[in-house]
Amino acid sequence: MQIQQALALHTQLAHQSESAALDIELMLCALLDKPRSYLFTWPDKVLPEPVVTQLNRMIQRRLKGEPVAHILGTRGFWDFDLDVSPHTLIPRPDTECLVEHALTLALPSSARVADLGTGSGAIALALGWERPEWEVVASDYIADAAALAERNRSKLQLDNVRVLQGSWFEPHVGTYDLIVSNPPYIDPDDPHLTQGDVRFEPLSALVADNKGMADIELISDQARAFLRPGGFLLFEHGYDQGDMSRTLLTELGYEKVETLRDYGNNERVTFGQWLKS
Known part of the structure; x- marks a missing residue:
């Protein structure tokens, strides 16, 4: 042939x-x-x-x-290839929008950054790759996911990135200049869960209660205790959750709240700045 x-x-x-x-x-x-x-x-x-x-x-x-990424065991993200597995989400191009905006924020040259629910490590590793002077701390509740992120970190030789295991803020100590996350945000009743590649991805990384907003609400609430004055919270969400996300951050006291659109022109990433001490 x-x-x-x-x-x-x-x-x-x-x-x-x-x-x-x-x-x-x-x-x-x-x-x-x-x-x-x-x-x-x-x-x-x-x-x-x-x-x-x-x-x-x-x-x-x-x-x-079966997704091509699972068949090959890798998926390209940012400027590198990541090992992937059925234990985590497959990194998607639209998540690069979050990375792109994080790199534009007015952060200290030696910023301390947390990536919650890191999965394969895509976001944390992209940020650590672009900003070697940053300290990036990634975490995931699933042991296999944390191990995968650590394997990817080791392959890329990013010594400014650490990977921890634990639920959301549980393993984190101290405060951060930036907190990022691509949390579960799909409604458990969403029919798309039975279609396409998501059928082969872990539900724990996809769905959240309260119409997909439960984990976003938890992270947004608890992040306030882990953000330094002037720090930013930045998270990915569903195409129809922009308005709910902006309302949530505003009610919690975040300022300069905005939503960014992905490559398909859908509202995809919302962020806010925590200015209180």
């Missing part, structure tokens, strides 16, 4: 995936350990039989709905 013939196999996935062609390209790149440009530079190259066999196995897994 030639590379161009392998790429044509995306038609098998067309009914299962909206990104069928990209799925096949990513699988081939992983199997060949080559960039995507290689596939189109050498379309006539014949694939070794073991690669064809593994590709067919991957396609069968994808046909069952």
Whole structure:
């Protein structure tokens, strides 16, 4: 089988995936350990039989709905690749919007930052990657998630990032200039939970009570005791939770409350500044 013939196999996935062609390209790149440009530079190259066999196995897994990130064991985020597992959310491009805005905030050069519910470590590691002078403390309640984040931290050799295990603020000590989180925010009754990649992700990282707002409310309330005067709280939420999030932060006493839109122009990240001592 030639590379161009392998790429044509995306038609098998067309009914299962909206990104069928990209799925096949990513699988081939992983199997060949080559960039995507290689596939189109050498379309006539014949694939070794073991690669064809593994590709067919991957396609069968994808046909069952398994996310490509789980099949490959990695997902690109920011400027690096992260190991992923069924114990955490798969990092998504829209979460990069949170990272981008965090990097624009007026923070001390040696800011102390907390990332709550870090999962694979995506947010914490992106911030630590861009700001080596920051001290970033990431935490997750799930032991397997914390272990995964630590593995990713070690691979990236980010000594300015620490990973702790514990629920929300439980393992944290001291105060922070910035607190970030991508908490569970999906309503348990949301029909999307039975569709697409989320079927293979842990419900504990997806759903929250009170129409998806329970964990956001807890974090926003408790963050006030962990923020230094002038510090910021920044969190991701559902596309329809911007108004509720702004109201929540305002009622809790945060100032300069705003909501940012993601790459699809949906309200996705809300932040506020804590100015009280």
